[in-house]
Amino acid sequence: MEQKIRHILDAIIQELAAGWGAPVQDLTYDIQVSKDPAHGDYAANAAFKVARQVRKAPKAVAEEIKTAVLARRREKKELAFITRVEVAGAGFLNFYVSQDSVSSLIDVVLRQDERYGESEFGAGKKVVVEFVSANPTGPLTIAHGRQAAIGDSLVRILRHTGHDVTAEYYLNDAGRQMNLLGASVWARYLEEFEMESVFPEDGYHGSYIRDIAKALAAQRKDELLSRSPEEAIQQARLFAGETMMELIRKDLAAIDVSFDHYFSESTLYEKDAVEKTLELLREKGHLYEQDGALWFRSTAFGDDKDRVVKKSTGEYTYLAPDIAYHLSKFQRGFDQVINLWGPDHHSYVTRLKAACQALGYNEKQIHVLIVQLTTLYRGGVQVRMSTRAGEFVTLEALRQEVGPDAARFFFIMRRVETPLDFDLELAKKKSDENPVYYLQYAHARIASLIRFSGRAVPKSADLARLNTPQDLDLIKTISEFPKALVQASQMSEPYRLADYLRELAATFHRFYAHARVVTEDEALTAARLMLVEAARITLRNGLRLLGISQPESM
RNA sequence: GCGCCCGUAGCUCAAUUGGAUAGAGCAUCUGACUACGGAUCAGAAGGUUACAAGUUCGACUCUUGUCGGGCGCACCA
Numbered sequence: 001m002e003q004k005i006r007h008i009l010d011a012i013i014q015e016l017a018a019g020w021g022a023p024v025q026d027l028t029y030d031i032q033v034s035k036d037p038a039h040g041d042y043a044a045n046a047a048f049k050v051a052r053q054v055r056k057a058p059k060a061v062a063e064e065i066k067t068a069v070l071a072r073r074r075e076k077k078e079l080a081f082i083t084r085v086e087v088a089g090a091g092f093l094n095f096y097v098s099q100d101s102v103s104s105l106i107d108v109v110l111r112q113d114e115r116y117g118e119s120e121f122g123a124g125k126k127v128v129v130e131f132v133s134a135n136p137t138g139p140l141t142i143a144h145g146r147q148a149a150i151g152d153s154l155v156r157i158l159r160h161t162g163h164d165v166t167a168e169y170y171l172n173d174a175g176r177q178m179n180l181l182g183a184s185v186w187a188r189y190l191e192e193f194e195m196e197s198v199f200p201e202d203g204y205h206g207s208y209i210r211d212i213a214k215a216l217a218a219q220r221k222d223e224l225l226s227r228s229p230e231e232a233i234q235q236a237r238l239f240a241g242e243t244m245m246e247l248i249r250k251d252l253a254a255i256d257v258s259f260d261h262y263f264s265e266s267t268l269y270e271k272d273a274v275e276k277t278l279e280l281l282r283e284k285g286h287l288y289e290q291d292g293a294l295w296f297r298s299t300a301f302g303d304d305k306d307r308v309v310k311k312s313t314g315e316y317t318y319l320a321p322d323i324a325y326h327l328s329k330f331q332r333g334f335d336q337v338i339n340l341w342g343p344d345h346h347s348y349v350t351r352l353k354a355a356c357q358a359l360g361y362n363e364k365q366i367h368v369l370i371v372q373l374t375t376l377y378r379g380g381v382q383v384r385m386s387t388r389a390g391e392f393v394t395l396e397a398l399r400q401e402v403g404p405d406a407a408r409f410f411f412i413m414r415r416v417e418t419p420l421d422f423d424l425e426l427a428k429k430k431s432d433e434n435p436v437y438y439l440q441y442a443h444a445r446i447a448s449l450i451r452f453s454g455r456a457v458p459k460s461a462d463l464a465r466l467n468t469p470q471d472l473d474l475i476k477t478i479s480e481f482p483k484a485l486v487q488a489s490q491m492s493e494p495y496r497l498a499d500y501l502r503e504l505a506a507t508f509h510r511f512y513a514h515a516r517v518v519t520e521d522e523a524l525t526a527a528r529l530m531l532v533e534a535a536r537i538t539l540r541n542g543l544r545l546l547g548i549s550q551p552e553s554m
Numbered sequence: 555g556c557g558c559c560c561g562u563a564g565c566u567c568a569a570u571u572g573g574a575u576a577g578a579g580c581a582u583c584u585g586a587c588u589a590c591g592g593a594u595c596a597g598a599a600g601g602u603u604a605c606a607a608g609u610u611c612g613a614c615u616c617u618u619g620u621c622g623g624g625c626g627c628a629c630c631a
Contacts, residue, residue, distance in 0.1 A: 034574095035574090036574075048573075057611080058612095089611095090611050092573075177631060292629085295629090318630075346558075346625070347626050347627070417560095419624095432580095433580065440593090445594085502578080506578090509595065512591095516589085516590070519589095553591090
């Protein structure tokens with residue numbers, strides 16, 4: 001409906017522009033469903049945007065547009081759905097549309113079913129979303145959990161809005177941390193055989209290290225004892241890495257998160273990609289040597305200091321493989337790169353963008369979302385956590401306590417960059433305080449309602465019978481689903497969808513309290529069944545995109 | 555010191571990226587089930603959007619300054 005109105009306005013503005021003697025360069029303006037019934041059904045702020053460009057008063061422009069719309073409506077039948085146009089306020093254009101034009105939207109929803117909400121918004125855009133990317137040196141924490149929930153929902157939403165999306169996990173399997181992991185496991189392995197061992201400084205102390213060592217001992221027996229320490233640690237490292245990745249995959253699968261691709265850092269070295277990337281930067285003149293180290297001149301791209309890529313010891317810094325990794329993203333044909341990082345990586349954003357620009361890419365192609373931390377509460381009291389002592393509040397423990405649906409919903413219900421307070425007691429409550437149940441209840445209630453009707457949802461009905469304010473409210477809210485998804489995807493903010501669904505559920509519950517669906521009036525019953533089914537489809541599709549189950553009963 | 559982020563109802567957060575009277579949930583108070591699920595609905599109360607100037611048809615949103623809070627400023631990963 002918004003699109004139909006936009007189409008008309010665009011044409012009219014172009015036509016009128018000739019008479020204004022000034023060109024209208026920019027045709028962006030908003031059309032929204034009016035919040036206040038006094039503002040009609042739809043409202044456009046086009047007159048303001050145009051007036052500025054042609055140096056006229058907004059109100060006068062609005063009047064001209066109104067007159068043109070009315071004139072055109074007399075000529076063209078397909079504009080008959082517009083019943084009234086008003087100029088209000090300082091120059092808003094308010095459109096009133098016929099009831100049957102609104103109610104016919106229901107047909108579209110039922111026809112599209114699972115595909116309802118899809119759009120062409122992202123057509124032709126190839127996007128890679130990288131998230132979680134935790135080192136496989138320990139179990140996933142709730143911080144990873146939030147990234148996983150947000151990243152996965154974002155991927156689903158981007159897909160639903162037409163993007164070609166790859167979900168990717170960057171596996172830091174080449175660095176010092178993995179060696180430490182190997183050494184830690186090796187030490188515990190030796191202890192299993194009551195051999196003397198030196199636990200590495202900064203090693204991993206968690207009890208899961210001992211579990212891995214036990215598993216290693218069970219599999220390899222005492223075989224590794226005869227190897228050289230270097231080789232044994234290498235073996236322990238590989239074994240530990242694989243074991244941890246299996247656990248991580250399992251933790252993620254338990255909240256319905258999966259990846260299309262695991263990108264291994266070590267493949268960068270196998271293909272010599274890091275050296276080649278540095279070579280490329282050197283050719284373009286962005287590298288220089290100083291104090292025996294190799295520096296990247298990131299200040300040329302807005303960084304506040306230059307960064308070392310290769311230390312005087314000959315080792316790469318963390319930045320070097322990271323640049324190579326991002327180069328690979330572009331080389332693989334992605335034109336939009338989205339990264340979800342923790343707040344501890346905040347300062348890396350500028351230098352990474354600088355590097356990508358140095359390689360000839362636009363900084364707008366990289367979008368780094370800093371996912372703020374989650375603080376756990378239990379009945380109003382903060383749950384302390386510490387990674388240093390090897391005690392984690394793991395994602396797995398959280399999921400077991402509150403369930404996958406509440407976990408996913410709570411993780412995404414705030415803006416990405418807003419720190420999240422996660423109340424365990426609230427997430428577990430099966431009451432009206434818990435927003436997850438509000439959404440699921442609406443879905444279950446509709447399913448139950450359709451069961452009660454004792455018939456299949458009709459394929460067609462006289463939808464014009466849906467004419468009460470509650471009917472029309474519900475229809476309009478349902479019809480805003482595609483727009484909500486586009487907003488969520490262009491802002492990279494899945495919470496938008498959660499917010500929309502809450503609104504939809506509320507509108508449905510309000511409708512339900514006022515309107516009876518199954519009555520003796522067969523025609524009205526048929527139309528209302530189609531309406532509630534459309535609401536159910538929308539809720540179901542939305543919940544799916546959030547990775548939350550859609551119960552038929554609760 | 556420099557840079558970035560934040561400050562909205564008692565609490566947790568929104569506000570369609572500059573739009574009309576700043577909205578939701580929780581908490582508080584008052585109501586609503588003799589046909590479809592009360593895990594619901596209707597209503598009340600709650601605000602100088604930290605403060606002060608500026609930009610314009612229009613500012614929670616943009617600019618500048620002040621106050622208050624957080625984070626970052628490694629040849630660490």
